[in-house]
Amino acid sequence: MKTSIATVSISGNLPEKLEAIAAAGFDGIEIFEQDFIAHDGNPRDVGDMIRSMGLDITLFQPFRDFEGLPDPLRAKAFDRAERKFDLMQELGTDLVLVCSSCHPQAMGGIDRAAADFNELGERVAKRGLRIGYEALAWGHHVNDHRDAWEIVRRADHDNVGLILDSFHTLARKIDPETIRRIPGDKIFFVQLADAPQIEMDLLYWSRHFRNMPGEGDLAITDFMRAVVATGYSGPISLEIFNDQFRGGSPKTIANDGHRSLIALMDDVKRDEPDLKLDLADMPKRAVVEGISFVEFATKGDDATALETILETMGFARTGQHIAKQLTLWSQGDIRIIINRETTGYANSAFTVHGTTVCDIGLNVGDAAKTVSRAKALRAKPFSQPTGPGELDIPAIRGLSGSVLHFIDDASGLANVWSIEFKSDETKQTGAGLQQIDHLAQTMSYDEMLSWSLFYTTLFDMQKTPMVDVVDPDGLVRSQALETSDGAFRITLNGAETHRTMAGNFLADSFGASVQHIALATDDIFATSDGLVKRGFKPLPMSDNYYADLTARFDLDPDLLSRLKTANILYDEDANGAFFQFYSRPYAGGMFFEIVQRKDGYAGYGAPNAPFRIAAQKRLMRLKGMPKA
Numbered sequence: 001m002k003t004s005i006a007t008v009s010i011s012g013n014l015p016e017k018l019e020a021i022a023a024a025g026f027d028g029i030e031i032f033e034q035d036f037i038a039h040d041g042n043p044r045d046v047g048d049m050i051r052s053m054g055l056d057i058t059l060f061q062p063f064r065d066f067e068g069l070p071d072p073l074r075a076k077a078f079d080r081a082e083r084k085f086d087l088m089q090e091l092g093t094d095l096v097l098v099c100s101s102c103h104p105q106a107m108g109g110i111d112r113a114a115a116d117f118n119e120l121g122e123r124v125a126k127r128g129l130r131i132g133y134e135a136l137a138w139g140h141h142v143n144d145h146r147d148a149w150e151i152v153r154r155a156d157h158d159n160v161g162l163i164l165d166s167f168h169t170l171a172r173k174i175d176p177e178t179i180r181r182i183p184g185d186k187i188f189f190v191q192l193a194d195a196p197q198i199e200m201d202l203l204y205w206s207r208h209f210r211n212m213p214g215e216g217d218l219a220i221t222d223f224m225r226a227v228v229a230t231g232y233s234g235p236i237s238l239e240i241f242n243d244q245f246r247g248g249s250p251k252t253i254a255n256d257g258h259r260s261l262i263a264l265m266d267d268v269k270r271d272e273p274d275l276k277l278d279l280a281d282m283p284k285r286a287v288v289e290g291i292s293f294v295e296f297a298t299k300g301d302d303a304t305a306l307e308t309i310l311e312t313m314g315f316a317r318t319g320q321h322i323a324k325q326l327t328l329w330s331q332g333d334i335r336i337i338i339n340r341e342t343t344g345y346a347n348s349a350f351t352v353h354g355t356t357v358c359d360i361g362l363n364v365g366d367a368a369k370t371v372s373r374a375k376a377l378r379a380k381p382f383s384q385p386t387g388p389g390e391l392d393i394p395a396i397r398g399l400s401g402s403v404l405h406f407i408d409d410a411s412g413l414a415n416v417w418s419i420e421f422k423s424d425e426t427k428q429t430g431a432g433l434q435q436i437d438h439l440a441q442t443m444s445y446d447e448m449l450s451w452s453l454f455y456t457t458l459f460d461m462q463k464t465p466m467v468d469v470v471d472p473d474g475l476v477r478s479q480a481l482e483t484s485d486g487a488f489r490i491t492l493n494g495a496e497t498h499r500t501m502a503g504n505f506l507a508d509s510f511g512a513s514v515q516h517i518a519l520a521t522d523d524i525f526a527t528s529d530g531l532v533k534r535g536f537k538p539l540p541m542s543d544n545y546y547a548d549l550t551a552r553f554d555l556d557p558d559l560l561s562r563l564k565t566a567n568i569l570y571d572e573d574a575n576g577a578f579f580q581f582y583s584r585p586y587a588g589g590m591f592f593e594i595v596q597r598k599d600g601y602a603g604y605g606a607p608n609a610p611f612r613i614a615a616q617k618r619l620m621r622l623k624g625m626p627k628a
C-alpha cells in the first residue's frame, strides 16, 4: 500500500511540509500547485528536493475548468494545459488531476467532455503523462463520480482515467458501492477525506471542514472497501482542506494523517477479508475493560492537599511501593497512586506541569498486543528502567507525553498490586465509590481531533457528538469517547481561550491533561452524607439552579430539596437519570466529580456544565484564584 498526502493538507512552507510528510512515513505527495507557486525555487530543484526526501510526486493538481468550453476558450484551455504539462515534466510527475468544470461558459454533454478528454489524452500520450478526471461535488455539469466515469469511459484513451475523492462522493450521499463496477485500472488515483456531518454549502464544507479518515462522520471505510474491490492498487492519498490544520503543527497533522490511513486500511481488511491488501497484520483495537489506576505526580503541599481530599472522599491508604515513593489509595475498584518520586518520569512530569495525572493504567485483554497495535499506528512506546522485583508493564505515551500502562490478567500483570506494593486493601472502609466513571481531559480545541483519532484507532471506542459548553468567559467543546459497555469513558474538552476554566487550567498546567476524575456511586445521597461527615466540601450550587430544575423536570419536592441540600446536580435523558456533585478545585483547577447513573443514563450532564463552571469560577474568584 502506497500512502500519499496533498501538500495542501499541512501547514508551513513547502520544505516544512515535505519534512513533516516524509518523517511521518508517507511514500508520496500530491503537489498542490499553489504550494509550488508560493515556493521560490525552479521545478527541477523542487522535484529533486522531494525525491531526496524519499517521496514520490504522486499527482500534480488541480487543473480547473477544462472541459466543455466553446472556442476560443477551448483552445486556450488546451494551451494552458500544455504549459502545466511542461511544468509536470520538470517536476518529474506523470499524473495531473483535472477537476470537473465550474466555468460559467462550460457546456454540458457527456460526449462533448469525452471528446475533449480524448484529445487531451492524445496530447499527454506524446509526453508519457496521464490525466485523471475528478467530479467536484459542486461541478456545474459533472458532480457525481458516475458521470465522471462515463466521460472517462467514452474518452476511451489509455492515458485518461478517473480520480475518486471520498469527500465528493460521500458528501453528496452517493452510494460508494457504485464504485465497485468501475475497472480498477481505469481508476488512476484515490483521494481520501472525512468530514463532520454538518448541513452546509458543499464547496464551503469541503474547503474548510475536511478531516482525516476516522475524524469525521463519513462512511470512509465503505468507500475504501469499494475502491479496493475494483483491484485499484495505486496510492491512497489524503487531501484535507481544513482551517485548523492550515494553522496546526505540520508534524502532528502529518502523523495523524498517516495513522488514519493505516487504521482505515486495517479496518477495510477486517471488514472484507477477501480483499487483496498489502498491509502488515496488526492486532485489532484493544477492548478496554476498565481503568486500573490513575497516578498523580505531585509533591509538598499539593500532595498533602490531594491526599486530604482523597481521605474526605472515603479513600484509604492501602499500599506503599516496595522501593519508590508511591502511595496507593483505594476504594471499591478505584486505585489512585500518589507519586512523590524525585527522579524519573513522574518527577519530570511534575517539573513541567506541576501536580498532574502523569499515568493512567488501563485493563485490557492482552497488554502486549495493545502496545503492538499502538506501535503499528506509530504511537510512542514508553519504558523506564525497572527496579528489582518490579514488573515490566507495557506502556505508551498519551496526552502531552503522559503515560498509558496496559494491565492484563493473562500475563500476570494484574498482580502488580501484591508484587510491587506492600498493600492491605482490607483496610478499606469507603463511602460507596465503586469505579471511575470517566476521566475528563482538557486540551486546546485544536488538539481534539488528534486525540480522538488516537483513542478511537488504538481502542475499541465510539465518539459521541460534540457539545458546546458555555463558560461565562468563552466556549468549550466537549466530546466523549466511550467503550460500548461504558467500562472506559473519557471526555475531551477543547478550550479556545485561556479565560475559560478549562483554558486557564491548560495554560497553568503547560499542556493538555486530566482536569477532573468522575467517580461512580450506586447511592449518591449516602455517598454525599458519608463524604460530608469526613469533612468533604462540595462545590456550592446556586438557588437559581434548583429553581430552574423544578421547571425543567417533574421532580418530587422532597427529592428536589435533598438535591439542593447536598449540592447535587440533576439531569435526565431518554433512558434514565443522572446525579452529580463536585469537589472544590485543588492544585490549580483540578477537581473530582461524584456521579450516579440511573437506568442507563448515557450522557455526562452537559446541560449542567455551564452552572457548574460558573460555580467553580465564583469560588476561585472569591479565593483570589486561579491558583488553588
Ligand SMILES: O=C(O)c1ccc(O)c(O)c1
Residues within 6 Å of the ligand: 061, 062, 097, 099, 134, 136, 165, 191, 206, 207, 239
Ligand atoms: O476545492 C477544490 O477546488 C478542489 C480541488 C481539487 C480537488 O481534488 C478537490 O477535491 C477539491
Ligand SMILES: [Mg+2]
Residues within 6 Å of the ligand: 134, 165, 191, 239
Ligand atoms: Mg479531490
